[in-house]
Amino acid sequence: xxxxxxxxxxxxxxxxxxxxxxxxxxxxxxxxxxxxxxxxxxxxxxxxxxxxxxxxxxxxxxxxxxxxxxxxxxxxxxxxxxxxxxxxxxxxxxxxxxxxxxxxxxxxxxx
Amino acid sequence: xxxxxxxxxxxxxxxxxxxxxxxxxxxxxxxxxxxxxxxxxxxxxxxxxxxxxxxxxxxxxxxxxxxxxxxxxxxxxxxxxxxxxxxxxxxxxxxxxxxxxxxxxxxxxxxxxxxxxxxxxxxxxxxxxxxxxxxxxxxxxxxxxxxxxxxxxxxxxxxxxxxxxxxxxxxxxxxxxxxxxxxxxxxxxxxxxxxxxxxxxxxxxxxxxxxxxxxxxxxxxxxxxxxxxxxxxxxxxxxxxxxxxxxxxxxxxxxxxxxxxxxxxxxxxxxxxxxxxxxxxxxxxxxxxxxxxxxxxxxxxxxxxxxxxxxxxxxxxxxxxxxxxxxxxxxxxxxxxxxxxxxxxxxxxxxxxxxxxxxxxxxxxxxxxxxxxxxxxxxxxxxxxxxxxxxxxxxxxxxxxxxxxxxxxxxxxxxxxxxxxxxxx
Numbered sequence: 001x002x003x004x005x006x007x008x009x010x011x012x013x014x015x016x017x018x019x020x021x022x023x024x025x026x027x028x029x030x031x032x033x034x035x036x037x038x039x040x041x042x043x044x045x046x047x048x049x050x051x052x053x054x055x056x057x058x059x060x061x062x063x064x065x066x067x068x069x070x071x072x073x074x075x076x077x078x079x080x081x082x083x084x085x086x087x088x089x090x091x092x093x094x095x096x097x098x099x100x101x102x103x104x105x106x107x108x109x110x111x
Numbered sequence: 112x113x114x115x116x117x118x119x120x121x122x123x124x125x126x127x128x129x130x131x132x133x134x135x136x137x138x139x140x141x142x143x144x145x146x147x148x149x150x151x152x153x154x155x156x157x158x159x160x161x162x163x164x165x166x167x168x169x170x171x172x173x174x175x176x177x178x179x180x181x182x183x184x185x186x187x188x189x190x191x192x193x194x195x196x197x198x199x200x201x202x203x204x205x206x207x208x209x210x211x212x213x214x215x216x217x218x219x220x221x222x223x224x225x226x227x228x229x230x231x232x233x234x235x236x237x238x239x240x241x242x243x244x245x246x247x248x249x250x251x252x253x254x255x256x257x258x259x260x261x262x263x264x265x266x267x268x269x270x271x272x273x274x275x276x277x278x279x280x281x282x283x284x285x286x287x288x289x290x291x292x293x294x295x296x297x298x299x300x301x302x303x304x305x306x307x308x309x310x311x312x313x314x315x316x317x318x319x320x321x322x323x324x325x326x327x328x329x330x331x332x333x334x335x336x337x338x339x340x341x342x343x344x345x346x347x348x349x350x351x352x353x354x355x356x357x358x359x360x361x362x363x364x365x366x367x368x369x370x371x372x373x374x375x376x377x378x379x380x381x382x383x384x385x386x387x388x389x390x391x392x393x394x395x396x397x398x399x400x401x402x403x404x405x406x407x408x409x410x411x412x413x414x415x416x417x418x419x420x421x422x423x424x425x426x427x428x429x430x431x432x433x434x435x436x437x438x439x440x441x442x443x444x445x446x447x448x449x450x451x452x453x454x455x456x457x458x459x460x461x462x463x464x465x466x467x468x469x470x471x472x473x474x475x476x477x478x479x480x481x482x483x484x485x486x487x488x489x490x491x492x493x494x495x496x497x498x499x500x501x502x503x504x505x506x507x508x509x510x511x512x513x514x515x516x517x518x519x520x521x522x523x524x525x526x527x528x529x530x531x532x533x534x535x536x
Contacts, residue, residue, distance in 0.1 A: 043159050
């Protein structure tokens with residue numbers, strides 16, 4: 001098994017309370033399924049939108065955003081999968097696609 | 112853990128109501144933004160880690176902290192709830208004052224306060240209902256529009272105007288204030304009644320939406336019964352009426368999603384628990400000197416619920432109740448229903464005479480079920496041609512697809528060359 005990071009990017013707010021609940025329930029079901037199949041190494045966390053960007057040994061400290069607004073990372077999860085193809089395949093069920101977002105799948109580098 | 116159905120939507124109403132007491136009614140938009148933001152954060156965190164054991168309490172605690180943040184940040188730039196006055200000026204009093212407002216006993220009547228505040232006398236009944244659905248029940252603009260088959264733009268405009276009226280009122284209506292509550296209670300009951308009817312008879316053809324509107328109306332009507340100031344006999348009768356009608360919801364649409372009239376419904380599908388609850392509430396409502404239209408309507412619905420079909424319905428009692436309803440709350444539609452009941456009791460000839468004799472019958476000219484009622488009675492007299500003319504007239508007035516399909520089927524059934532056994536199931 002190899003490790004991968006899912007970076008959740010660019011999700012939009014669902015427009016209504018009812019849709020938020022539906023969206024959340026889909027996420028919980030998706031996570032639960034991955035967990036049951038032994039693919040979750042660490043559930044990870046959502047990330048605040050705000051923050052700071054530090055450059056040049058701290059000589060430049062500026063407020064976010066850190067990338068194009070459309071590429072903001074909203075959270076991450078640590079995944080275990082056979083290979084990159086399987087990791088990508090597992091991500092295809094992520095509910096983030098319902099709200100205009102996407103998942104970036106990155107292998108964790110190991111020696 | 113699983114969240115209960117519509118938790119986000121219902122909590123949205125509670126959050127706005129609680130925040131408004133701190134921010135003041137004039138900051139309605141701010142309260143809505145903060146509530147929306149809290150729900151968004153809940154979505155983000157809970158989707159990773161699942162909701163906490165008590166999601167409602169978690170959301171309310173978050174709202175309290177957010178309220179304190181907002182007050183600290185903006186107390187010089189904005190004015191907040193006038194009741195809080197100078198308490199917000201100092202850090203020593205700010206936090207305890209807000210905490211006080213978020214105590215369980217203080218939160219208890221929030222939804223009632225909002226409900227009464229939404230029924231502002233300057234707003235039309237339709238505007239009040241839309242506002243309740245939006246602010247109190249957490250329906251987004253698009254969802255309110257879908258419920259009333261209105262465009263999103265028109266709904267948005269109406270809500271925007273209503274919110275301006277609401278935000279301009281001095282303060283929330285206090286449910287302890289006997290006079291305010293007494294004055295507005297009939298409007299609140301009426302709005303909940305309309306909300307329920309929108310679900311029961313209304314335009315939206317999707318049965319899920321319709322049932323939800325009924326459930327929301329019942330949930331809010333049940334809140335009226337929880338407070339001594341609002342739990343009047345008429346409030347109890349209103350909820351009884353809703354129970355009797357909601358009991359019929361499972362039978363109102365047949366297997367293919369078509370509207371089914373009371374006369375043809377499979378009564379075994381009626382919800383017996385709701386009927387029992389309706390009877391209990393109707394008993395409880397029988398006190399005091401005032402007989403409301405809800406009392407009489409609930410009594411009529413109770414009689415239908417006791418009968419196994421049209422034949423063993425006590426039409427005599429129903430006619431007598433419609434006579435009473437004509438005294439309490441006369442209208443051409445009530446008169447029409449009375450005439451239909453007389454048609455059941457004394458035959459179609461008498462029914463038609465009664466319909467013709469309705470005063471203000473011309474006001475029924477755009478009501479499809481006026482012509483449908485004439486069609487049914489003519490059909491019972493064996494006059495297929497006349498029945499067909501009436502059903503066609505009704506069909507032209509149908510207000511939505513559900514009514515159109517229903518009346519089409521009645522038209523086809525009324526024609527001798529198209530016996531009903533050839534109709535699609």
